[in-house]
Amino acid sequence: MKAGAREIADSPLEWVGGKGEHSGMILSSRVRLARNLKGHVFPWRADKKELSVCSERVRSSIRSEDSLKPFSIFEVDALDPLSRGVLIEKHLISPALAMGGPGRGAAVDGRGIVSIMINEEDHVRIQAILGGMSIHEAWRIARCMDELLEKLDYAFDSRYGFLTACPTNVGTGLRASVMIHLPALTHLRRMGKLAVDCGKIGLTVRGMFGEGSDSPGSLYQISNQVTLGQTEEELIEKVSGAALGLVRQEEGARDRILSERGPGLEDKVWRAWGLLRFSRVIEAREALELLSLVRMGSEMGILPQVRVATLNALLLDIQKAHIQARSATELSPEEIGRKRSEVLRKALATTGGES
Amino acid sequence: MKAGAREIADSPLEWVGGKGEHSGMILSSRVRLARNLKGHVFPWRADKKELSVCSERVRSSIRSEDSLKPFSIFEVDALDPLSRGVLIEKHLISPALAMGGPGRGAAVDGRGIVSIMINEEDHVRIQAILGGMSIHEAWRIARCMDELLEKLDYAFDSRYGFLTACPTNVGTGLRASVMIHLPALTHLRRMGKLAVDCGKIGLTVRGMFGEGSDSPGSLYQISNQVTLGQTEEELIEKVSGAALGLVRQEEGARDRILSERGPGLEDKVWRAWGLLRFSRVIEAREALELLSLVRMGSEMGILPQVRVATLNALLLDIQKAHIQARSATELSPEEIGRKRSEVLRKALATTGGES
Numbered sequence: 042m043k044a045g046a047r048e049i050a051d052s053p054l055e056w057v058g059g060k061g062e063h064s065g066m067i068l069s070s071r072v073r074l075a076r077n078l079k080g081h082v083f084p085w086r087a088d089k090k091e092l093s094v095c096s097e098r099v100r101s102s103i104r105s106e107d108s109l110k111p112f113s114i115f116e117v118d119a120l121d122p123l124s125r126g127v128l129i130e131k132h133l134i135s136p137a138l139a140m141g142g143p144g145r146g147a148a149v150d151g152r153g154i155v156s157i158m159i160n161e162e163d164h165v166r167i168q169a170i171l172g173g174m175s176i177h178e179a180w181r182i183a184r185c186m187d188e189l190l191e192k193l194d195y196a197f198d199s200r201y202g203f204l205t206a207c208p209t210n211v212g213t214g215l216r217a218s219v220m221i222h223l224p225a226l227t228h229l230r231r232m233g234k235l236a237v238d239c240g241k242i243g244l245t246v247r248g249m250f251g252e253g254s255d256s257p258g259s260l261y262q263i264s265n266q267v268t269l270g271q272t273e274e275e276l277i278e279k280v281s282g283a284a285l286g287l288v289r290q291e292e293g294a295r296d297r298i299l300s301e302r303g304p305g306l307e308d309k310v311w312r313a314w315g316l317l318r319f320s321r322v323i324e325a326r327e328a329l330e331l332l333s334l335v336r337m338g339s340e341m342g343i344l345p346q347v348r349v350a351t352l353n354a355l356l357l358d359i360q361k362a363h364i365q366a367r368s369a370t371e372l373s374p375e376e377i378g379r380k381r382s383e384v385l386r387k388a389l390a391t392t393g394g395e396s
Numbered sequence: 397m398k399a400g401a402r403e404i405a406d407s408p409l410e411w412v413g414g415k416g417e418h419s420g421m422i423l424s425s426r427v428r429l430a431r432n433l434k435g436h437v438f439p440w441r442a443d444k445k446e447l448s449v450c451s452e453r454v455r456s457s458i459r460s461e462d463s464l465k466p467f468s469i470f471e472v473d474a475l476d477p478l479s480r481g482v483l484i485e486k487h488l489i490s491p492a493l494a495m496g497g498p499g500r501g502a503a504v505d506g507r508g509i510v511s512i513m514i515n516e517e518d519h520v521r522i523q524a525i526l527g528g529m530s531i532h533e534a535w536r537i538a539r540c541m542d543e544l545l546e547k548l549d550y551a552f553d554s555r556y557g558f559l560t561a562c563p564t565n566v567g568t569g570l571r572a573s574v575m576i577h578l579p580a581l582t583h584l585r586r587m588g589k590l591a592v593d594c595g596k597i598g599l600t601v602r603g604m605f606g607e608g609s610d611s612p613g614s615l616y617q618i619s620n621q622v623t624l625g626q627t628e629e630e631l632i633e634k635v636s637g638a639a640l641g642l643v644r645q646e647e648g649a650r651d652r653i654l655s656e657r658g659p660g661l662e663d664k665v666w667r668a669w670g671l672l673r674f675s676r677v678i679e680a681r682e683a684l685e686l687l688s689l690v691r692m693g694s695e696m697g698i699l700p701q702v703r704v705a706t707l708n709a710l711l712l713d714i715q716k717a718h719i720q721a722r723s724a725t726e727l728s729p730e731e732i733g734r735k736r737s738e739v740l741r742k743a744l745a746t747t748g749g750e751s
Contacts, residue, residue: 304734308676319670321663379659 046123046366050357054131054153054170057357059349061173065340066288068220068260068353070176071132072183072277075205075214075268076165077196083206084144084160092144092160099159102193103148109189111151117141126362132170137161155186162206163214165190172353174288176217176281180273183215202269212269217277219284224259224337225294226287232261235287243267244283258329258356263287295341310338317385322378328359328385335389351388358384401478401721405712409486409508409525412712414704416528420695421643423575423615423708425531426487427538427632430560430569430623431520432551438561439499439515447499447515454514457548458503464544466506472496481717487525492516510541517561518569520545527708529643531572531636535628538570557624567624572632574639579614579692580649581642587616590642598622599638613684613711618642650696665693672740677733683714683740690744706743713739 056069077083081095096116103109117125117134118141125139134147138161148157158166167190169182196204203214210216226232236246243266248256263284265276298306313334316323332355339347357363364380365372372380411424432438436450451471458464472480472489473496480494489502493516503512513521522545524537551559558569565571581587591601598621603611618639620631653661668689671678687710694702712718719735720727727735 304677304730308678308737311674311676312671315670315672315674316667317670319666319673321666322659323663375659382663 046121046127046362049124049127049131050363050366052153053151054357056153056170056172057350057353059172059353061171061175061178063285063288064173064349065336066222066291067174067284068222068356069170069172070174070179070284071168071170071216071218071220072176072179073216073218074165074167074183074187075163075203075210075216076167076187076190076193077204077206078164079194079196081164081196084162084164085206087160089143092142094144095164096144096146096159098193099157099165099190100146100148102190103157106189109148109150112148112155112157113151114146114148116146118143118145123362123366127366130357130360130362134158135161154182157186157190163210165193165195174219174281174284176219176277176284180217180277184273209266210268212267213271213273213276215268215273215276216264217280218262218264219280220260220262221284221287221291222258222260222333222336223287223291223294224333225298226291227256227259228298229294231290231294232256235290239263239283240266242279242283244280257326258333260329260333260356295337299341307338307343310334310341310343314338314344314389318389319386320382322375323382323385324378325359325361325381328381329356332356332359332385347389355385355388358388401476401482401717404479404482404486405718405721407508408506409712411508411525411527412705412708414527414708416526416530416533418640418643419528419704420691421577421646422529422639423577423711424525424527425529425534425639426523426525426573426575427531427534428571428573429520429522429538429542430518430558430565430571431522431542431545431548432559432561433519434549434551436519436551439517439519440561442515444498447497449499450519451499451501451514453548454512454520454545455501455503457545458512461544464503464505467503467510467512468506469501469503471499471501473498473500478717478721482721485712485715485717489513490516510537512541512545518565520548520550529574529636529639531574531632531639535570535572535632539628564621565623567622568626568628568631570623570628570631571619572635573617573619574635575615575617576639576642576646577613577615577688577691578642578646578649579688580653581646582611582614583653584649586645586649587611590645594618594638595621597634597638599635612681613688615684615688615711650692654696662693662698665689665696665698669693669699669744673744674741675737677730678737678740679733680714680716680736683736684711687711687714687740702744710740710743713743 078095078098081091084092100114103112103114117138128134129136129139133149133156138145138158144160146159154169156168167183167186169179171179198204202212205211205214239246245264245266247262263280265280313331317331332352335347336352338344359381361377364377433450433453436446439447455469458467458469472493483489484491484494488504488511493500493513499515501514509524511523522538522541524534526534553559557567560566560569594601600619600621602617618635620635668686672686672690687707690702691707693699714736716732719732
């Protein structure tokens with residue numbers, strides 16, 4: 042199964058390419074739809090047989106669609122732990138789904154845009170991710186997937202909308218989210234206040250890695266809290282507006298930092314570059330912090346341009362399962378740290394940034 | 397006077413070239429002779445007129461020697477503060493002499509080997525510095541200088557030997573010292589104990605920068621405490637033997653560190669390299685620590701060879717007065733820090749060390 046994990050690690054992920062507007066700051070835009078099958082209890086209450094039946098219905102519905110031919114469908118229980126780890130790191134499946142169990146599976150397209158989780162919290166979870174500010178486009182793709190699968194006969198209530206295992210998803214079943222890099226706002230300690238402000242208008246701000254208001258690598262996910270009482274378009278618009286607002290605030294914060302401590306900032310960015318280019322062993326958390334500085338420095342013209350696609354890819358390639366998946370042997374934590382340095386050095390060696 | 401300071405900063409210093417045995421670890425070997433003129437009180441008790449007379453006697457004695465023609469002789473009071481700072485950083489004059497005052501001056505040769513201080517603590521202080529373990533050669537040069545100046549008629553007592561202002565210098569008036577780089581012994585916290593051991597056999601261990609037992613940059617000066625009761629040759633031999641013993645102990649300590657924490661050491665060395673190659677502002681102390689790691693890493697084959705002469709020159713070129721002397725404008729402390737980074741980047745950019 043080792044080859045499997047490596048293949049999964051090497052498979053493309055559309056958003057990593059860095060297309061889409063504001064792709065320097067906005068890493069990705071994601072829309073997720075929660076759906077359930079009419080006449081079946083939700084997965085957490087279903088027995089093995091019912092999970093199996095639901096899984097088979099979803100799978101055959103996908104297989105029967107000509108346009109979904111490129112999708113590969115798999116059962117989680119058939120995957121080794123490493124492959125599951127890689128899929129989690131790629132955000133193609135959730136840690137909950139990765140636990141496995143009867144009828145739990147997923148389908149992913151060949152370009153790393155769409156993934157469909159089967160029998161996670163809900164029977165069906167459709168997700169579409171694109172690079173940059175592409176939330177409207179991601180919504181169009183998710184809706185299109187949704188229409189293709191509609192023949193499954195979804196559990197739908199004319200008053201509440203789509204029915205879901207967790208009440209927070211009832212209604213549209215839609216969660217729109219944007220992954221955004223906000224190092225200057227983080228540095229100025231503004232994220233706590235901004236998270237509160239977002240909460241007031243029904244949006245949630247979470248760290249990409251961990252839940253704190255200061256996320257390692259200054260990466261945050263902005264998403265809608267409520268899925269009920271607003272149309273899909275309204276929700277998409279709200280997340281999009283908030284994300285663009287944060288982009289403007291981050292730009293302002295960068296200008297402020299640059300004017301207030303120009304040479305100090307320049308030094309910090311270049312030192313991060315020096316450490317990434319030459320360290321021999323590094324923890325994921327430190328690497329994330331240094332990459333965050335290099336990303337900002339590259340966008341601000343402090344460093345010669347480092348390609349967004351290179352920086353995006355590194356966010357995945359420095360993760361533990363990705364590193365292990367690409368190694369022929371079982372690595373100790375110390376060896377993982379050394380490989381991580383190697384990955385960073387190789388990726389950044391060819392990208393300008395000298396002297 | 398600005399051009400003067402720059403000229404002094406740019407003038408050669410023989411030991412920097414890194415010739416001599418063990419020049420990786422032993423930066424320089426120095427012999428200093430303290431002498432006074434018979435019939436004159438010591439400088440600290442002398443009045444202006446007497447200092448003037450002594451100064452003139454020494455100067456004319458130097459000028460009258462054909463072999464000393466290349467020496468330039470100067471009065472401290474005629475130098476601007478920056479030039480004095482550069483001379484101190486080059487260890488060609490002492491901070492005490494740099495205070496200036498009547499009749500205080502110095503003579504230095506054109507190659508940066510010999511300097512003669514006039515009316516410092518003693519009327520005459522002859523110093524010869526060479527690179528690497530060259531203490532016997534430095535002694536030969538100092539003795540030769542001493543013989544050339546003997547016609548001055550030194551204050552000499554048949555029982556005590558040469559008479560000096562401070563009793564610790566009475567006798568031979570000789571201080572032999574070796575500047576040695578001991579990062580592994582410092583890392584293993586062995587310097588305190590070694591300094592005590594050296595004390596027991598009449599040797600002193602001091603930090604090159606500051607007095608603590610852990611010196612910034614792990615640079616130490618080993619010298620004889622007592623000048624009385626032993627011949628010059630015995631003193632030279634003792635300092636030489638102790639320095640070579642420390643070289644062997646340092647080698648052992650490096651082997652031990654390498655075997656105990658190989659990858660961690662490699663990482664530390666490469667990170668130091670990355671920071672020196674890319675920082676934009678840096679304090680002298682941090683630069684010294686990083687240069688110490690790079691020097692050790694280069695000698696241990698962790699980094700591609702960095703020339704000893706490059707590393708030696710940087711120890712001077714990152715000092716405040718050297719940086720200021722080479723600038724056209726008056727620099728703020730922050731600007732000094734930025735220039736220091738620039739000096740390091742330029743010097744190290746061309747020396748291998750990539751990836």
